[in-house]
Each structure stands twice: as C-alpha cells, then as structure tokens.
Amino acid sequence: MVVQEPGTPRELERHLRPQDVSTIFFDDLCAAIGGQRTAAGATDNPRILGVALNPQVVQPGDVFLAISGAKRHGAEFAATAAANGATAVITDQAGLGHLGEGFGLPVASVDNVRKIAAAAAQRVYGTAERSPQLLGVTGTNGKTTTTFMIRSILDALGVETGLVGTIEMSARGQIIPSVLTTPESTQLHGVLARMAEQQVQSVAMEVSSHSLSYGRVDALRFAVAGYTNLTQDHLDLHGSMQEYFETKAQLFTPAHSQRAVVLVDDDYGVQLAQRALVPTESLSLDEANDKADWRVIELEHFALGHSFTLLHRDGRSISARTALPGMFNVANAALAVLMVLASGVELDALQAALDANDPLSVAVPGRMQVVGHAPVAVVDFAHNSDAIAKALDSMRPGSDGRRIIVFGATGDRDKTKRPDMGAVAARHADIVIVTDDDPHSEDPAPIRAQVAAGAQQVIDSERPKVQLFNLAPRAKAVEFAVSLAAENDAILVAGRGHEVSQDVAGIDVELDDRVELANALNLHGFVTIH
Ligand SMILES: CC(=O)N[C@H]1[C@@H](OP(=O)(O)OP(=O)(O)OC[C@H]2O[C@@H](n3ccc(=O)[nH]c3=O)[C@H](O)[C@@H]2O)O[C@H](CO)[C@@H](O)[C@@H]1O[C@H](C)C(=O)N[C@@H](C)C(=O)N[C@H](CCC(=O)O)C(=O)O
Numbered sequence: 001m002v003v004q005e006p007g008t009p010r011e012l013e014r015h016l017r018p019q020d021v022s023t024i025f026f027d028d029l030c031a032a033i034g035g036q037r038t039a040a041g042a043t044d045n046p047r048i049l050g051v052a053l054n055p056q057v058v059q060p061g062d063v064f065l066a067i068s069g070a071k072r073h074g075a076e077f078a079a080t081a082a083a084n085g086a087t088a089v090i091t092d093q094a095g096l097g098h099l100g101e102g103f104g105l106p107v108a109s110v111d112n113v114r115k116i117a118a119a120a121a122q123r124v125y126g127t128a129e130r131s132p133q134l135l136g137v138t139g140t141n142g143k144t145t146t147t148f149m150i151r152s153i154l155d156a157l158g159v160e161t162g163l164v165g166t167i168e169m170s171a172r173g174q175i176i177p178s179v180l181t182t183p184e185s186t187q188l189h190g191v192l193a194r195m196a197e198q199q200v201q202s203v204a205m206e207v208s209s210h211s212l213s214y215g216r217v218d219a220l221r222f223a224v225a226g227y228t229n230l231t232q233d234h235l236d237l238h239g240s241m242q243e244y245f246e247t248k249a250q251l252f253t254p255a256h257s258q259r260a261v262v263l264v265d266d267d268y269g270v271q272l273a274q275r276a277l278v279p280t281e282s283l284s285l286d287e288a289n290d291k292a293d294w295r296v297i298e299l300e301h302f303a304l305g306h307s308f309t310l311l312h313r314d315g316r317s318i319s320a321r322t323a324l325p326g327m328f329n330v331a332n333a334a335l336a337v338l339m340v341l342a343s344g345v346e347l348d349a350l351q352a353a354l355d356a357n358d359p360l361s362v363a364v365p366g367r368m369q370v371v372g373h374a375p376v377a378v379v380d381f382a383h384n385s386d387a388i389a390k391a392l393d394s395m396r397p398g399s400d401g402r403r404i405i406v407f408g409a410t411g412d413r414d415k416t417k418r419p420d421m422g423a424v425a426a427r428h429a430d431i432v433i434v435t436d437d438d439p440h441s442e443d444p445a446p447i448r449a450q451v452a453a454g455a456q457q458v459i460d461s462e463r464p465k466v467q468l469f470n471l472a473p474r475a476k477a478v479e480f481a482v483s484l485a486a487e488n489d490a491i492l493v494a495g496r497g498h499e500v501s502q503d504v505a506g507i508d509v510e511l512d513d514r515v516e517l518a519n520a521l522n523l524h525g526f527v528t529i530h
C-alpha cells in the first residue's frame, strides 16, 4: 500500500486534483453558475484549471472562491490566493468590498459563494460525467467503521475501491491523509474526478452533518445513503436535536441519493425511514421488530465480536460475522452489508465474499482497538455520551473485574454534552478518570471540572461506590488507570482513537493513546498486543 506522506495543506491539495481538467474559461464558468463579472477586477478571461475555497491551498490556474465565513471573509486573503497562482476570484458583495477597486485578477460576484461552490467544482472537474459510484454513511456514530467495512466488502468482491473519511482518503490502496471527515465540496469533486481517472469504481464516504450544513456534498448523488443513529453531539452547530436531524435528513432526498438503508433502532431512524423521499430499506437489530424490512437474527458471540444472520421479510437471508467488539459493531456491519447489497451486488456473490474473506473483521484504527488482554485494554474514539455508554458496555472484564475509563471532552465544541459524558461514564464504569481531550483554545481545567461534575452527580445520587479522579496531562491519566488495574479489569481510553496529537491552544502536542496505553501496561508488567 502506498502511503502519501503528510505535507503542507497545499502539497496535499495536489493529490485531490485530477490530471485532466476540461477546458472551461472564466466567463463560461460564471455563466454556468450565475456569476456576474464585475468591473472591479481585470478584464481577461482565463482558462480555469481548478477550484479552491481555502486561499492557502490554491494551485496555479485556480479560481478562488472567497466565502463569507463565520469568523472571517475569504476575500481578506485574496492576496494569498493570488500569490499561490489563482487566476480569478468569485465572491459576494461583502467580498467585493474587501477586494477593492483595481484588484489585479478577474472577479465575479454571486449572492452566496458556498451555494455555488460544488456546482463550480463539478463543472471544472467534470464530475457530472465521471465519478465512481458513491455509498454515503451518515449518523452521529459509526460512520468511519461502517465505511471501512463497506470498502472491505467491496475489496473482497474485487471492486476497485475508494474511501473518504475521518481517518484517511484512499484510492485503490493509495492513501491520502484527510483533514476533515467530509472535505470541502471543491476538494470532493476534485478527488472524485481523480479517483475516476484511476479507475476507482466505488467510493465509501462519510457524510458528516457539517458537510450537509455547509453544502460540501452538493452536486453529488449517492447510489446508496446509509443512516446509523442520532444522539447528542454538535449542538454548537445545529442548536437543537431536531435541527441536527433535519440536517441529516437532507441526505435522504432525491437531490442527494438514489436509495437508502436506515437503521430504525432509534426514534430518529424510524422517522427517517418513514419520511425518506427515496426507496428505503429499514434494518433493526431487534429480532422481534416485525416492522423492519431486515432484522438481525441468530446472534452469537464470535471471538470478541458476533456472528449473525440478516433476514428480510421476503425470506432472503445473509449470514455474516464481525470480530469487532460490541453490539454497535453488529449494527455497523449489518448496515455495511445491506448498503453493498443495495448498490447492486448480487446476494450470492456478496455471501461468497463474506464467507471467504471475513471482510467485516477489518481493523479500524483507534476504534475499539485492543492493546492488551489482561487487563483488557482498549483505545476507542467514543467522544459523546452514547458512544461512551456503548463502548463501556461492550468491554468485558473478568469475573469481579472493574471497568476503568479515561476520557475528557474537547474545548470549543458542544459544551452541553460535557456533564452528560461524565454522568454516562459514572453509570457504566467503576473507576472514572477525567482528563484532557483537545482543549483547543479553552482552558482545560474548567472542561475537566464540567465533565467531573456530571460524574459526581451520578455518584452522589445513584452509584456511591464509583471512584472519580480528575487528572492531567492525559498520558499521566492513562498511566494512573493502568496502575489501578488488576488482570481481570478492563480499561477503556476513550475519545481520541487514531489521533496522534492533541491541540492545546493551537499547538499540536504529540500524543497517541495506543502508545501511551501500551507503555503504561509494559511499565506495570502487563503484556501488550503488537
Ligand atoms: C465549524 C466549521 O465547520 N467551520 C468551517 C467553516 O469555517 P468558517 O465559516 O468559520 O470560516 P472562517 O474561519 O471564518 O474562514 C472563512 C474563509 O477565510 C479563510 N481564512 C480564514 C482565516 C485565516 O486565517 N485564513 C484564511 O484564509 C478560510 O479558509 C475560509 O475560506 O468554513 C471553513 C471553510 O469552508 C471550514 O474550513 C471550517 O471547517 C473547520 C476547519 C472545521 O474544523 N470543521 C470541523 C468542525 C468539521 O467540519 N467537522 C466535520 C466532522 C465533525 C464530526 O463528526 O466530528 C467534518 O466533516 O470534518
């Protein structure tokens, strides 16, 4: 597998561009997206080779889309875009004010730059004519895991695959580091055109709620959209759960998808399946749910995970297994299987690939990643209440063993979830060690205090035996957890998963939970898995 070395954002951007770009001139692009040339800029009509929203990643020949952001206006940085080789700018009224009279590049204006970004990129990169088939997964938790499973099944079927998500992007095994879960629309259209050039046939993609809010997946149509679940997160962006749900529901409309598979084990899933405007199959893990099209039956433990059968109300069935721990990974695996089936793969071929290759046992970095067995020591990405509860429940200590959790909450993000995360940890663990996650620009001590307060409330009212600690830095908290552990205990280090650095006041501090946990286990004489 070729791994693309991380570089500057501008160097990385080159890997998100196709080799061949159709010939389009600025005036034609403006006509296509409803842009008005303005007298403020130069009058020439350059050929456009690429599209960028971020001035720092502009490549020579790009049109720079200067958006009005929540904090700044992109047009404030037009000089950077020009220095990087932009040949034209599209912006809005406010942006024209920033550019001023006599700006040296051709300029066009539109009402809302974000709203035309995807259409402009589609036009320049030709993705209406060339794009792999897209399978998109949305939901609060499980997107990364489910997309890894989809890619793994498709690989087992001999399909040339791509992936777009939090951990990485990939095209036929070549990995491109990813910055966002779902990239900007300009980058998405670029990388999909590149994947098409590389003969990628199908792409499994995570569709975050941010991406739907910001129009990042506009001008894309998923062959299959999948829904995992909806629980509290990202209320800093969406304001309320209903708004969060409405944002996710956009994916299940004909503008964005052709058909869908929806897990109906939460109320939002039930609502979504009822109101989806595309042909939708529902899926439930509840064997008794006779309203669901597909149900999980014959569930049995297999290694750390489960084997199970998917049964359709019409009698069709598929048997599958995943070694990944937890019932939530049965949900992810079942969704992945049904999304691949809905994409047009024959059931017999799918069953043969599942039987021969065990694709649903694919390792997903930092997702329930087992670092030691005695004590059970796991690094996981759970960073909201539902995921913490489910991850803790899936941990199996030995008899009389305790569940120990080390986790924190991020700064600058949904503050309302902090006490809930603490409360859930105190309900599902025996020892709770609150530490730092990414503080970003916030002082970490008050964040820890807010999480710990939620845990303390549960201890006072429901679970007096739970031990609570507030300890930083994170590496010390991990070591402390191991120092408390016996061989029959289970330690969960949650929240950071695959991440290898912590953002502390804008500085990346090197930190990998998997390394810290392994070091601590070794230090205390326990065996680790290599
Ligand atoms: C909250 C959020 O999503 N913000 C996005 C939003 O930022 P914004 O509206 O605040 O923009 P801004 O910072 O005011 O900047 C406006 C313009 O000026 C430019 N600028 C701004 C400042 C500067 O110093 N230099 C500069 O060039 C920016 O590139 C941009 O073009 O628009 C920007 C441009 O489109 C995005 O880059 C930015 O994503 C930021 C980087 C981000 O971290 N987003 C995260 C939260 C996100 O999207 N996460 C989801 C997954 C969430 C999850 O499931 O956990 C994802 O899909 O990755």
Ligand SMILES: Nc1ncnc2c1ncn2[C@@H]1O[C@H](COP(=O)(O)OP(=O)(O)OP(=O)(O)O)[C@@H](O)[C@H]1O
Pocket (backbone or CB within 6 Å): 139, 140, 141, 142, 143, 144, 145, 146, 166, 181, 206, 208, 228, 229, 328, 329, 331, 332, 366, 367, 368, 380, 381, 382, 383, 386, 387, 388, 390, 391, 497
């Ligand atoms: N189906 C699920 N239901 C609830 N929790 C889950 C599910 N799948 C995974 N999790 C938990 O959520 C964490 C994140 O999983 P994953 O990375 O697959 O989801 P995600 O939706 O991509 O998350 P994010 O958007 O935050 O990157 C896992 O580490 C696990 O603890």
